[in-house]
Amino acid sequence: xxxxxxxxxxxxxxxxxxxxxxxxxxxxxxxxxxxxxxxxxxxxxxxxxxxxxxxxxxxxxxxxxxxxxxxxxxxxxxxxxxxxxxxxxxxxxxxxxxxxxxxxxxxxxxxxxxxxxxxxxxxxxxxxxxxxxxxxxxxxxxxxxxxxxxxxxxxxxxxxxxxxxxxxxxxxxxxxxxxxxxxxxxxxxxxxxxxxxxxxxxxxxxxxxx
Amino acid sequence: xxxxxxxxxxxxxxxxxxxxxxxxxxxxxxxxxxxxxxxxxxxxxxxxxxxxxxxxxxxxxxxxxxxxxxxxxxxxxxxxxxxxxxxxxxxxxxxxxxxxxxxxxxxxxxxxxxxxxxxxxxxxxxxxxxxxxxxxxxxxxxxxxxxxxxxxxxxxxxxxxxxxxxxxxx
Numbered sequence: 234x235x236x237x238x239x240x241x242x243x244x245x246x247x248x249x250x251x252x253x254x255x256x257x258x259x260x261x262x263x264x265x266x267x268x269x270x271x272x273x274x275x276x277x278x279x280x281x282x283x284x285x286x287x288x289x290x291x292x293x294x295x296x297x298x299x300x301x302x303x304x305x306x307x308x309x310x311x312x313x314x315x316x317x318x319x320x321x322x323x324x325x326x327x328x329x330x331x332x333x334x335x336x337x338x339x340x341x342x343x344x345x346x347x348x349x350x351x352x353x354x355x356x357x358x359x360x361x362x363x364x365x366x367x368x369x370x371x372x373x374x375x376x377x378x379x380x381x382x383x384x385x386x387x388x389x390x391x392x393x394x395x396x397x398x399x400x401x402x403x404x405x406x407x408x409x410x411x412x413x414x415x416x417x418x419x420x421x422x423x424x425x426x427x428x429x430x431x432x433x434x435x436x437x438x439x440x441x442x443x
Numbered sequence: 444x445x446x447x448x449x450x451x452x453x454x455x456x457x458x459x460x461x462x463x464x465x466x467x468x469x470x471x472x473x474x475x476x477x478x479x480x481x482x483x484x485x486x487x488x489x490x491x492x493x494x495x496x497x498x499x500x501x502x503x504x505x506x507x508x509x510x511x512x513x514x515x516x517x518x519x520x521x522x523x524x525x526x527x528x529x530x531x532x533x534x535x536x537x538x539x540x541x542x543x544x545x546x547x548x549x550x551x552x553x554x555x556x557x558x559x560x561x562x563x564x565x566x567x568x569x570x571x572x573x574x575x576x577x578x579x580x581x582x583x584x585x586x587x588x589x590x591x592x593x594x595x596x597x598x599x600x601x602x603x604x605x606x607x608x609x610x611x612x613x
Contacts, residue, residue: 279557282557286476296485300489409505412501413494414518
């Protein structure tokens, strides 16, 4: 291995990312090359210093006052997020056409994209609360006006809802592990919108039948 | 700490302040190292805790609260959430990394050659170096967090290490 080849691999060597054969090649070269060995030692020293940096640095002033003022701001996302997030019951007693349900999902997905473009700065928590409120209202409406649903259609709709619920649960779990990830937040809100679209279609179909 | 988190989740701002006191040093250190600017780091730190307050309901205890908060802080600072008055530019994570100094930065009263050298790095290289070599993130994690390719993260790290070694050898 030449000096250039060795130096090009020093980062990966220091990070233990080289395949065994290349790792050995680098170390063999370092053993016989003062220049490259000095580079390797400087790199290792740098990494040692980086790892030894203090984990905590206190700010030069108290930041709490500015934080506290924003916690209690009227209309804060926290206020809205305090709404309990409860998904509505499945509209199992509602007449619902499968085509309408799937159409609602596709429509919801398309309109959600536009919706996000139009309202990029709306707080995630506020949107989450809006979903919870709308879901609960739809669930109440559906529960209060029971009707029949063809068993086959009901089964398919329930499976569709189960798929959406699973996707929502997975997105919520991912977000719990990676808070503040806006891509996950948007994915989750899109799933909420899809589910809302399905419920809205259910309610609309019921009104047209009765 | 677990009880304190639960109290804060129920809306107890005194409990949340206790969480702030316990974790502000860790969050501020991360923000300061990534942005290299005192005023911006302070604003990011405040943003992180406000966002944590808003997101507390999503903390389910699957990991330690400190881990959850740290991840939120990384997301917050990488997204470059800034108030209207924030002066320096958003963290740039492209191949070329942008300029080494942002206009209007308030240089930190840093102690230690390495800390100073990190603050002087171009933003992209600085971010990747802090996340990889100081905070211990892997390239694929950095790529996901920053929305860049893992290869870009490696290139930025290589650049950062080279620049730091040059700075420290002067």
